[in-house]
Amino acid sequence: MIASAFGVLFDGFAYGMLLFILSVGLSVTLGMMNFVNLAHCSFAMLGGFVTVTVTNELGWPFLASLPVAFLSAALVSVAFERVLYRRLYGASDLDQCLLTIGIVFVSVAVAAYIYGTIQQPLNLPPYLRGTVSILGQSFGAYRLFLIGISIAITVALVAALEYTRFGAQVRAAVDNQRMARGLGIDVDRVFAVTFALGSGLAGLGGALAIEIVGLDHAFAFTYLIYVLIVVAVGGLGSIAGSFVAASVLGISDMAGKYYFPELGAFLIYFVMVALLMWRPMGLFGRR
């Protein structure tokens, strides 16, 4: 089936927005602390499973489960940050990679233990199913909803970073951590809050992802690679970079799947390697 170019663009953009929500937190925390947190998608997976549990077991509506997913991922991530991550802030990339890969392994095993190795079912409310037709084009209602939420989050994030005191502290810490400390900013506290927010967004992304890409115990691994690509290509600590990179990645992945299915994921890996060789610091990276 050859889909219309517009449909591919729309689906790809919705997918890219999902990747953006999943990865923006990692981009900011990586830019600030240079902490390679490969367990970011474990927090996303946690959010997904929380949503599945409260909607299926407790019968909550889907929309009400989203804030719960956000909060639980944020709270758990702070616990991890306080207990494990902070010991390794000055350590090498390798140690950080290993610690967080260890957390990914454990989280995947725990998810398989509790939920089994099957795709998790999710009951969407009727108004998010089906399609909506606008100007003769039909759009998936859920994808429209996803794009709406993502744009709202992007606007809120950019506004918070640009116009609040806390946002200014975050920007200062990303630009030059030592200088920010010298100016009396409590970088550790700023980082902890940012980390919680970023992981919470990942949790939200995990909950939103169930309908688009499915959720199983291996989610933390499968999407880790996509998230890392977005972060590395977009540039560390750059929200605009993540946004652009996620859109490009989502659209090219979707286009690849429609038009060159035999190539598989070859196309996006190739795009990533090529972009990184052209600009090792990412599209919008400064350091």
Place this chain on the structure above:
Amino acid sequence: MALSTVTEPQRYLAAQIRWQPIEIAFWLATLLPFVLTPNYLVLASHIAITALFALSLDLILGYAGIVSLGHAAYFGFGSYTAGLIAKWGWGEPLTGLVLAAAAAGALGYVTSFIIARFRHLALIMITLGLGLLLAEAANSASWLTGGADGLQGVRMWTLFGVFPFDLYGTTAYSYSLVVLFLAFLVARRLINSPFGLALRGIRENAIRMPAIGAPSPAHIRKVYTIAAVMAGIAGALLAQTTETVSLETLSFARSADVLVILILGGAGRLYGGIVGAIIYMVARDQFSGMNPQYWYFWIGTLLIAVVIFLPNGILGGMARLVRSERGRA
């Protein structure tokens, strides 16, 4: 490893090159499986192959500080080269091994120009991306590689025209062990040479090395190519002793596993990869009845514990213990 007193570099290297009794005992102990556990020679052969793969990663990661999440690319490339040569009618093991090593080395040399340009996150992502690219390419080219079914129809001739590869793994283990030992000798000589010292310098400070007249990119290219050759040999050994090649040889899981093995044993130590391979593979064999998911739970826990409590791996922890005992005495 800091030098406690200032010595001349030549004397330091000469002291490092001398064989310690415990090393000789270790290599003699590798012959024990023939006598003690003749039913486990296939496993022993896999351990030797994994140890060789970990040793090759140790050269670039432990000594030169290049973090790679895609080292399986060279392992799998060597594996497929050896498998295809045998499938196309030339089943002689030794020449196949040499050709696979050359092919992996050529791939390593080409990619080393990319590797030498980057550090930190970009480097990790590029190694990961190159590994994934190759895995996807092998998956797509199923007419060549057999795709998800693996490479079928690999038939090896007898080793030296005398020893057939049997089901018990006697030939396989002897063959893998000898190759591992030879590669180990090469690595040992390499590490205890001025070149090896330069590599450690790059690991500690990549910017200062060119300033004192040691060109970092050239050294990195060299050691990366050598490591690729070794990884290719390890892959070829696996293809030849099991007479099949699967896509798993190129997978991210294999890159991650070998990283775990090396860290577990102790990166930056010659025996780190070997000790890690023995512990990891024996444990996995013992727990093979366990669901792989739970196996990864323990591996993950172990990784977290090693990073928090034993930053230099098991061998590093043992060395610290020995030092503190000596200090007390």
